[in-house]
Amino acid sequence: MKLEAQWITGFVDGEGCFHVGISRHPEMNLGFQVLPEFTVVQHQRDVQLLHALKAHFQCGVVRVNHGDRMAFRVRGLKNLQERIVPFFVKHPLKSKKRVDFERFRRVLLMMERGDHLTENGLEKIRSIAGEMNRGQPR
Amino acid sequence: MKLEAQWITGFVDGEGCFHVGISRHPEMNLGFQVLPEFTVVQHQRDVQLLHALKAHFQCGVVRVNHGDRMAFRVRGLKNLQERIVPFFVKHPLKSKKRVDFERFRRVLLMMERGDHLTENGLEKIRSIAGEMNRGQPR
Numbered sequence: 001m002k003l004e005a006q007w008i009t010g011f012v013d014g015e016g017c018f019h020v021g022i023s024r025h026p027e028m029n030l031g032f033q034v035l036p037e038f039t040v041v042q043h044q045r046d047v048q049l050l051h052a053l054k055a056h057f058q059c060g061v062v063r064v065n066h067g068d069r070m071a072f073r074v075r076g077l078k079n080l081q082e083r084i085v086p087f088f089v090k091h092p093l094k095s096k097k098r099v100d101f102e103r104f105r106r107v108l109l110m111m112e113r114g115d116h117l118t119e120n121g122l123e124k125i126r127s128i129a130g131e132m133n134r135g136q137p138r
Numbered sequence: 139m140k141l142e143a144q145w146i147t148g149f150v151d152g153e154g155c156f157h158v159g160i161s162r163h164p165e166m167n168l169g170f171q172v173l174p175e176f177t178v179v180q181h182q183r184d185v186q187l188l189h190a191l192k193a194h195f196q197c198g199v200v201r202v203n204h205g206d207r208m209a210f211r212v213r214g215l216k217n218l219q220e221r222i223v224p225f226f227v228k229h230p231l232k233s234k235k236r237v238d239f240e241r242f243r244r245v246l247l248m249m250e251r252g253d254h255l256t257e258n259g260l261e262k263i264r265s266i267a268g269e270m271n272r273g274q275p276r
């Protein structure tokens with residue numbers, strides 16, 4: 001299945017999520033790991049759409065999310081910076097999710113500079129992450 | 139805000155709903171009213187998208203759905219047949235929602251012929267409606 005760029009933007013405006021997780025990770029210097037991820041979740045009946053997204057972006061995985069729901073998930077700074085971000089810069093989201101996307105982008109830029117490895121940078125990222133995904137009804 | 143056709147299809151693949159309600163209505167001959175409707179529900183923060191859909195389709199209303207959620211809703215055989223159906227025939231949905239759309243279309247055609255005013259027709263519509271929106275996770 002071939003996906004048009006505007007279809008992808010519309011679908012992600014509805015179903016996509018830009019998220020920055022911060023979790024304890026004893027092996028990291030500061031004891032925390034910053035994990036940005038882009039996900040689209042669908043009922044398993046529409047898993048072919050998730051595979052089409054994966055084929056389009058040429059990265060990420062399609063896995064069980066929970067129960068009968070599947071997720072297309074992209075992690076990793078390189079994939080996110082080189083494949084996900086440029087797409088949504090070129091084809092901007094129309095919903096308020098765009099604001100989360102801009103925060104997500106800021107966090108990725110900070111991580112590229114290694115800010116997440118300093119206490120100040122980590123605090124800043126934590127504050128940006130805290131502003132994201134607040135209004136998500138799901 | 140101007141919406142591209144493919145964006146609309148992608149967004150409706152995620153957020154749209156084709157529904158046929160059948161409710162008791164003592165003033166109708168058979169005692170039941172058939173109410174087909176197309177809806178898109180969003181958190182109120184993105185109500186501007188619902189207004190943009192309304193402007194695009196040149197029909198329907200934007201109203202409170204429940205709580206902080208708003209709905210763009212199109213009812214009425216004429217609006218549905220002349221404005222909604224042709225759009226999704228020209229720009230087909232990519233998700234399994236397409237199957238519901240095809241059932242929805244069948245019901246509209248039956249209603250045009252007045253089938254919903256006969257007992258047999260109403261039973262048939264009830265059976266098609268029963269097959270729709272089963273898998274909706276929400």
